Amino acid sequence: MGNLLTILVILFISLFVLVTLLEKFGKKTEEQDLGKLARWIYPLMAVMLGAYLIKYFFMS
Structure with missing residues (x-):
């Protein structure tokens, strides 16, 4: 039980650090970039479902 708690604490701390760094230094996405990414979502979901x-x- 102690190992699980340690792993969860480390994961939450690293997630907090990554989110704050990405908000500070990440580039802003534009509508055109989001559209390019959105057209890949359904085919990738179909591939993932097929693999599963x-x-x-x-x-x-």
Whole structure:
């Protein structure tokens, strides 16, 4: 139980540090960039679902 708590504390601290650094130094995204990223979401989700189904049915 102590190991789990230690890992969770380290994860939350690192997440806090990363979020604050990204907010400070990250570049601003534009609408055009977001549109380019958004068109990849559905195909990547389909690939991920297909990979999960293959893993579930054939490797379990």
